[in-house]
Amino acid sequence: MQHFMLFWPLLVLTCGSASRIVASDQVPLLGPSFISNFNSSKSGDINEAKLKLPDVIEDLFSSGDLNRIDLIFAVDVFSASTNESIYSYYHVGEGQEYALTEGTLDDQTVSRIGSVSKLFTAHVIIARAGIEVFSHPVTRYLPELARNLSNDSLQKINWKDISVGTLISQQAGSGGTGGFFEYTGGDEDKQTPQAFLEYMRDQQRPVIPPSWNAVYSDGGFVVLGQTMAPVESDANVINRSSQANSSWAYDIPLYTGTGSVYTSLADLRATGLSILNSELLSPITTREWMKPHSGTGSVVKLVGAPWEITRLMIPVNPALNRTRVCDIYIKSGGNVDYTSVIALSPDHGLGFSILVAGFTASHARWPLRDALGETFVRAAEYAAVKNAQDNLSGIFVSNSSEGTNITLTMDEDQPGLQIKSFYISGEDALENSIAARLYPTRLYSGTTSSASLYKFNGTSLNAHRMVFSELPLPPRAAVEGGDGGNLFDHSFAWMGVGLLGAGDGFIFEIVNERLMSIQTLDSELVFHRVES
Template identity: 55%
Template sequence: MLWEKAVIGSILGFAATSAAKIVGMEEVPLIGPAFLTNFDPSNSTSIRNAKSKFPGLIDNLFESGELNKTDLAFSIDVFSAATNASIYHYSHIGENSKKTLTQGKFDDQTIGRIGSVTKLFAVYAIIAKSGIEIFSDPVTKYLPELARNSSGDSLRRIRWDDITVGALASQQAGTGGALDLLTYFRDKKSPVIAPWRNAVYSDGGFAILGQVLARISGKTFTEAIQEILLDPLGMENTSTKVPTGSDLNALNRSVIDPKSSWGGDYEILAATGSMYANGADLRTAGLAILNSEILSAATTSEWMKPRSGTGSLVELVGAPWEISRLTIPVTPGSNRTRISDVYIKSGGNVDYTAIFGLSPDHGIGFSILLGGSTATPARWPLRDVVGETFIPAAEFAGVENAKHNLAGVFVDKSSPGTNLTLTVDRGRPGLGVKSLWINGTSGITSQHERLYPAGLSSVSSSLSSLYKTKGAMSIAHRMAAPEVPVKPRAAADGGQGGLFDHSFTWMTIDFAGADDELILNLVDGRLVSVEYPLTGSVFQRAH
């Protein structure tokens, strides 16, 4: 009961109170999951309570006026890589939007426009076709005609020889908007900012990337996306052209608004914001990324990394991910936080908007499809309420699973005085190494030792192994601890320190060899034994 109350309080209070109460952890963990994700989160206390309370949180947004109840139609889908299925769905149809739904409902089969989420698929297809190595190539390798736009006047001409495919994909080419690029393509397009100086959102850059995909595939952008991604993944309800058919399940706003963007399709702009999709197909794409189905695990992990900062400490830029660096409570009821990166791509076609998000730390993702005259501002409070509800809930589900299936006492019966105690501790991330004894001698030097997954599994190199819930598997972990005494975090991180942080944990892993490595052996998600490779000890679960 105390656990459940803490979970409910954390979920309900996180959005409203976290900014005022967060405390940066002194013992900084590695970026990445704090606990194993090899379990089904859908039946956890935290996810059940998140689902129960979510409709009330939406009602609060209606009552506050942040969302227009009569105008908007929206559909939310939350999915899990552990179940490869949706774990929650919520939809709303405003009175003014009822006529726009061709089947009278907004479910995960209903097609809407996804705007700039298209950019994500453009980059996904380029990597799938040519490998992530293409990011280092100058764009003129594929579009040599762009070189004609170069000159000695760096203020008036983009020097395309300096622009790589990766610069375009990560919004760092300085190419700016699409309109003047297309109007004055050959000789008048001015740079917005110097290449690689900053990330500046660029529809124009993605129009160029669409042409790169066309050149490397020998097809149009539309044909290439279909062949490289949509067909292999079975995304039958996703397209770059307006869908049609008598049995179409879609949100078609053109029936009530002649200025609607529905059907406004231009091949030259296809890569920057043309696509139509439904929640089911976005879920398919999200699970394919989390499980590294199209790309290798190494390529997927490289792709899902920051490539630029912004003027915010918590907003980073990928290719073309919009990465939100969240500070989330490490355990239910705690105000101590750790960092977790959520990979998002937002999109908008004026009266249609969309949010697509993935949390690799937790193996969950979500999509939000909206339609309405107020759809553009509405996507942000919906992104916030979905993320602030389900991501902490997924974190707490990991804590709950660790408490039930990972923590315990483990003994090497072949060696007297050789045992290991793993704990889950309030306000601290990762498994605690309470004690590690080898032949009567302690193997740890600090009570701050925490154990974190290393992302290495005996089952497969695929990222899907990170979310595998059944069978036997061995998963590498590393012990990490800050230097003692632990100094306070920087003020910007919620701590009591100054401008600089003293977060050196990442420098210490394997510094003295494999004395910080433990291998956790699981059967159907439960930890049955632990190996300590340094000494060859094997600890069997005692209780």
């Protein structure tokens, strides 16, 4: 099976190979190393990725990871900087054209998306009720679940202990729906909301105690679908994302919330961009939503609400094996012969979606997911590095204070901007024993819109904070590929940011992608770019 180097698991880094990947010596804040205020569609790295992906997919066909004849699939890559698709790829297996009811495969082609429906469910609930609904007991909306008279936690679920957020983050221990199929004898007429809620209250055995861990739960999302039943008729909740083709399906209406949405690449793109740009939700709500809620048995797989978060170690430079942590927010789904994936990288303002049909569709989504992530997430990181080299690095001087200047440079094997030198009135503001780097904080002047994170035209002001590290830097933990201890990391960078007030704060003035001036937060000194 083809392996993609982007999705390196953290634990294998302890191998003794000289080619092993190693976390960067500098420990950055979690999040992007550099701002994304540039036009990614014009990036050489992104354009190279577009040329590369067909060859990657051809290799997957040749290796047998993808079935060339059986499969129909469509992929789309989109960018929040341009707010549109930047790449698409379509494949129709020989003899499979009959399955395309409109005669062609494009971004308007509608397909089942299985459990990606759960993302729609969560998005609608949060958009309608606010993130505070996560703390509400589910019995507030479905009081019939509270009529559970048993206190035996081995026999029945205690629904009074379960919140809406517990269900959305799959920590309710509510299990799947297979038992309900048996309970109703497979009779669809008996699979009503009332019968399902009675089954979950009186018959369903708990899988785990609530809020202990994440265990995938189709049953929990069927329950969630009932909590949102009063708002399902308001199609505007979906249509506000410019989703022309998405709909709630009525094969068996009960299962709408967990796996019965039909949609297209165009609508998945609209959904992804609306999340990245916080179009339906406020930016603060989006940030609260896009967080891990639980871990798994893997150090690289986390669980959100209901995000399937993959924690990647991505190279900070195309030519090196030094890496940083990057979280990709994914939701996958499948209805036997129809599968799907949507993935978002907030660090890069990038997303992609996949729709697959065919007898081997269940497996095919994974190599396609890996291929897109390996090709485009990596390219987006390199594009940000190149933009930092071209537009952020440089010498900046104060016009009001002689001998006051700051020089920003790029290190090929480290994240963030290095403060190579910093002088105030001719005196060195940095000690020789200190390394200092700047990282974006995602704070922008005059707006709370998430779209500001990816805006590349005009002028914007955004904040950076300086991370200090004493030299020599302590080695990274062995689990991160370093020479430190096997269990614990000895870097505490995140604890020192903002510790002394505004002294480590800098405001960048970006004009049409280029850093033109820097202002210190504490002294309000302004440094202007010296153009060479």
